[in-house]
Amino acid sequence: MSHQIVPLKTYVLVFVSLIGLTLLTTAVAFVDLGAVNTVVALVIAFSKMILVMLFFMHLRHSGGLVRIILLAGFFWMALLIALTMSDYRTRTWISPPDAWSITAPPTHP
Amino acid sequence: MPDVHAEHAQIDHTGLAHQFEDLDQQQDADTLGIWLFLVTEIMFFGGMFAAYAIFRWLYFAAFAGGSHILDIRLGAANTVVLLASSLTMALSVRSAQTGNRRALVVFLILTMILGGVFLGVKAYEYNQKFVEHIVPSLDWAPEGDVLARLAPGGLNHAQLYFFFYFAMTGLHALHMIIGMGLLFWLVLRARKGSFTPRYFAPVEVVGLYWHFVDIVWIFLFPLLYLIGGRY
């Protein structure tokens, strides 16, 4: 891995923005956006993760292979959740007696 | 985690293990190794997130209710603490790069302290759950206000929520503890001066691990504390 030494300033800036995002997400929680609350929270979490990875974890400097592996990780996790959900979300579509609470329509996305 | 830079019989003073041609190859291997390990960690937590996602979707009311019992301030504060520890960790790596041994040691210790603070707060929160009798299956007898807030979503489902709360934060805490152990080991080695600007893979690797644990919390915070808004 290439080793440029990242200037202190960068680290501090990243840290500050992370704190900022934390406060933001906390604040947003007190505003009623309905379904959007969840979305916002996750988007913010994602951007925080990206920051940590790019700067603290030097992903900026590490090779393509590492990035591919990382993407694979997230992709597989997405697969797991998506395909499992595909079962739960569609269970009610057929013959009611097969259905019960576990497949009730979501009360919230 | 991968025991990088295996102190192999044939390790020489630069820290090059015999199976490698040169330090660059070794460092490449080390980083690749730790990143791969982090990916396995993603999948490890992934399984739990999948379960969480499904039940959150099915029993949203209960999860929101449970989430609102948690103290959002403590959660946020702990997030800040952990982010700070990530900063100090990043700075330790940097000091290792610049070969500043004292700074390295100081930052490592700072990181450990911050980690300790985080765990302290968590311990306090756990204790609260026992006080409020909302520990699934061990001590589950919510009453009064807590009961009133959990009831709408159904107590059983609320219990599921708190199971996830404990399982997820517990696993995360476990990773923190392991991380602090590794940090301690680094401190010892750093004081012996085994790290040079040319060779500091262990610091880097533990750092990556620590940041990952931080990231897990970055997600746990909204997933556990911020369900369905506090309005």
Place this chain on the structure above:
Amino acid sequence: MQGLPFQPEQASTIARSVDQLYLFITAITFFFTILIFSIIFYFMIKYRRRSPDERPKAIEGSLPLEILWTAIPTLIVAVLFVWSSSLYFRNAQPPPGSMEIFVTGKQWMWKAEHPEGQREINELHVPLGRPVKLTMTSEDVIHDFFVPAFRVKKDVLPGRYTSLWFEATKLGTFHLFCAQYCGAFHAGMIGSVIVMEPDEYEQWLAGGVPGETMEAAGRKVFGQNGCGTCHVADGTGLGPSLLGVYGQQVPLSNGQSVVADDAYVRESLLIPGAKIVKGYKPIMPSFQGQLTEEQVLDLVAYIRSLGQEQTKPKEEGKK
């Protein structure tokens, strides 16, 4: 044993169609297995090493061939997918107006309950030539209702209703197996399905122990558990009136609404908190543990009847 040797009896309307697919895949399997084996043997003989230092010249491979033997299996599996899925889909949904029987699995026995009230254990009597729909649940672990002769199988889960249907085409007694491992006597959780002429079946229903109908049984349970104290017919009670609820859309406190089907009623009894009817408080106690799965089924049947017979006020709960 009719049809081919080594073939289980075909005693239901779907058996034959399943077997046709089965035979088709068997043919494919044998074709390719024999193909591969014979090619291998042929090459082994033809190209056996003749001198220790012979050096056949290299063959890179061949794109056309690769494409060919990618395409052929793809085509075959495409056919298989369409065929099997459409068949499965057809068999997944009971035809309208099929008669209904309730089955509960329990370590290690099968209990069947006919709407008319006949109860039986490890036996299931059904009429010939009428589609029968089983609504099944388990009192403990996962079981699986499997009648080889009918080519039907479905897991029976605790805390949930699953269902399957069949139409017997043959008189006689057929194996009923539990096909999902469920503990020590999994192997002993077997019984028999007895297919009778419809009129014999009627007699059988009438005869034997004159058990009360599920509906009546349900009404009794309803009384015994004091459901009526809250669920009063005119809706003045703490709980909503249950008249005409079944099968209807029920508005929920969270703005959503659900169809009141078996599953919903079941849930309302066992996990009342899960879905709160609009305008009511979540005060209904859970009857989890107090009602056996059979009692729940009885209640379901009863509340169903309330749903259908709108023209029977003052019935409910009041005794």
Place this chain on the structure above:
Amino acid sequence: MSTATQAPRAQAPRNYLNADYGWRSWLFTLDHKRIALLYLVSVTLFFMIGGFFAVLMRIHLVEPQGALVQPETYNKLFTLHGVVMIFFFMIPAIPAVLGNFLVPLMIGARDLAFPKLNLLSWYIYLVGGIFTLYAALAGGVDTGWTFYTPYSSTYSNTQVTAVAVAVFITGFSSILTGLNFIVTIHKMRAPGLTWYRLPLFLWSIYATSIIMTLGTPVLAITIFLLALEHLFHVGIFSPALGGDPLLFQHLFWFYSHPAVYIMILPSMGVVSEIIACFARKRIFGYKVVGFSSVAIAVLGFLVWGHHMFVTGQSVYAGLIFSFLSFLVAIPSAIKVFNWTSTLYKGSISYEAPMLYALGFIGLFTMGGLTGMFLASLATDVHLNGTYFIVAHFHYIMVGGTVMGYLSGLHFWWPKISGRKYPNGWAALSAVIIFIGFNLTFFPQFILGYLGMPRRYAFYPAEFQVLNVMSSAGASILGVGYLIPLIYFFWSMRYGPVAEANPWGATGLEWQTSSPPPTENFAQTPIVTEEAYAYAAKEETSGA
């Protein structure tokens, strides 16, 4: 221990076997070759144990009412048989034994990237194994290797927790092994050894490692949750609190289907090597075969729901999973056809490894094709949970993987031990195993179709004839497995000394002496040509 004098390889006086003596030099070794042998011993041991359970089962099933044991005991037998064979024999078998031994040799490296990690994996594996044996002795476990909830979590009062811990622990062993392989293959290839020059065995090991690293963690967390549930009755897998038994199945199969490709892919790699060597030919369509391994690994992650067609999974999810299951058949098909055409115009000799390999192709084809019955929704409804399933996977795992594993052992044994075994006996055992195997498991297809459910400790009398056939076959099979056991031991002492490259095979592992020196190569070899340059000359260039 790795201070081996790097003698010229003409007369290799010192090799990894005689480099050092005493138990310490084995238990604390960091040499991938020695670790491979540690695995070889332990894996064989577990195969014996698992086989022993199988033998007991087959004896028991000779009589409809059960000839040998109580039903409870029988349930423990097949559970332990499954757990031991899957987690402690089959999954580590080829990757951890042959993979460990060959990966560095084949890429011309001195060792794996993380030798200590490698040793650690073995110890982790061992701890897991000991837990299992403890559980077996302390009352056993009766959940079936699939641990379905709520039976496992709430109702079974056997050693569920112990076995859960065991599987959990062993999981990390294979995670670390996979990780080690991926890093090694990426970073430590000898100069000139490009991806398209890699032996196909490495392609398949690489694909396997992907599954190990991405899949196994999910098994770990699932088993972890299961244990929690068993201990505290939390209820995310049991309906009491609104949990869902099917969730466990989803999580379990998310790992355990890909796991079946962990079991078959390495075998496919072995077979590719051997077919090429004994037909003296480049593998037909090298790249296609290589990439089909990766394709299987990836697609394999998308089909787990095919184990849940009748469990109350959504009909639509069933459709998706059925479709994807059919897709995964195609790369496998491609492999089979390419192997077959590799023989075309080859120069085929029938040493034992080749016989095993050909047996693999035939039996895998059959086993795989019977997977088509199961991927088809309509037929799976009938076959699910019957002996058809049992037959299906034994055809692939015993007829396929075990055959491939044995062919690999026979192929590289001279390299591993430096000795030769009696070829005649080896060929004989191959034939016996092939016959015994088919006699054991073909009747089970019929049993399944006739409707005999699996995991039955006793069964209706009409199934007896076929069961007796199956048991008879099993005893032949057992003998077939014992013969290699014997002559391998024999050869270690009395076998004729093997030269560096007894089969005239290409590949770097044959460039160094047999057995190889601790450092593998006198000096790092340089690769100048593709993997299977059989046509060209006696020896590929290299070290």
